Amino acid sequence: MMNKTIEIIKDHRSIRDYKSDQIDESIINEIIVAAQSMPNSINGQQTSIIVVQDVQTKAAIAEYAGGQTWIDEAPLFLLFVTDFYKTNLAAKKNGLTQQIHESVESTVVGAVDVGLNMGAAIIAAESLGLGIVPIGGIRNNPQGIIDLLNLPKMTFPVAGLAIGYPNSESRKKPRLPINTFRHDEKYQTENLEKEIDNYDLLMEDYYKAINRAQTINWSTSTSNTYKQVYFPKVYPVMNKQGFNNDK
């Protein structure tokens, strides 16, 4: 470990079992300020965060996300919103017509920036002894989230984050071998099949150890999830919100 910050990052594991302890407002504020401090594309600052602590709102989100009860348990839920509503106010102020949301580039840049903001929120929270689990499942029912949280046109709910004090230990999940993630100078295809085989064996042991017997290994788990169009409501709801991804 080279320093405490890197140690925290490398020690990440997702938490799905939380104590009922509330999180102090001063801590919530530190997490949000950390999230906002990250770099963003062209200083457009195209992210907003909805801070949800209301029990009923969290319950609705847990249901929309497909019954993720840890959202109920965690005292804090952050919704990360790609936000071209604020940049559109900037355009109106200057008598200009915003075009960025007329192309999939807006979706790419908005989602990258959400990831940067959420990454900082995760690391800040974990540095304070909190546990987290990202909630991509909010894209299962984006219209429900939009209606629930009053998201205006030209915004889209990209990802959520449940945060709380961990109630139990959690194992760190092994990653694919580093040489499938890191490619020097050019993309390297040669060893990928072999390394996937190696990782599948590793994950069989991991799943047995955490008693997830129904999941065989990485390639079965991933390919069975991705053999269908995942979260099919994303495209139509983004479209309704004013985003054109088809150019």
Place this chain on the structure above:
Amino acid sequence: MMNKTIEIIKDHRSIRDYKSDQIDESIINEIIVAAQSMPNSINGQQTSIIVVQDVQTKAAIAEYAGGQTWIDEAPLFLLFVTDFYKTNLAAKKNGLTQQIHESVESTVVGAVDVGLNMGAAIIAAESLGLGIVPIGGIRNNPQGIIDLLNLPKMTFPVAGLAIGYPNSESRKKPRLPINTFRHDEKYQTENLEKEIDNYDLLMEDYYKAINRAQTINWSTSTSNTYKQVYFPKVYPVMNKQGFNNDK
């Protein structure tokens, strides 16, 4: 400041002026491992990083990104790739047909995960005294990047990161007022125009202080960038790579 990690995150500023000092391999490795340690959607691990140190390759990337000379100067460039090539190998191994890339959901999840990985790389690098600047400009010429770095089908170059030892001080850029970024319980539209006005005044002073006289303030800068479809090659090149964003 609540702890050193949060202090590092809150102190972020982008660096566009680097010393020629090389970065030790052990440090590069720490940054990559930190990036890989972040959570990712469904454990699909749909990111790859190309580690570029070759001078000629960096020069080509600098040119494709629109003449960003700090990419030449920085000894290290990381390209963050959304990668459904590896998950497709997993599908082939199991005799299944991958569908995730047939919808804009793949672009959203891929870009969020890239942001999470890049966020950790940024914070890890800054914790080690390095400076960084994200390079969205690689999306200016994605086909050039794909050809240069041998990116296979079902991958897309989403963002870059130049890393090196800072050669000069850099001012921390003020952010929009926190109440435009943080919304409690529901999205709040009421104060946005007023706060944009406040921030515009703040940024006029900031731009004067850093001698960027041609940029008037935030709303003029942002709206003049976003009054056109930005990086128009993203959609056609993603399509050529096998991604269907139009459903």
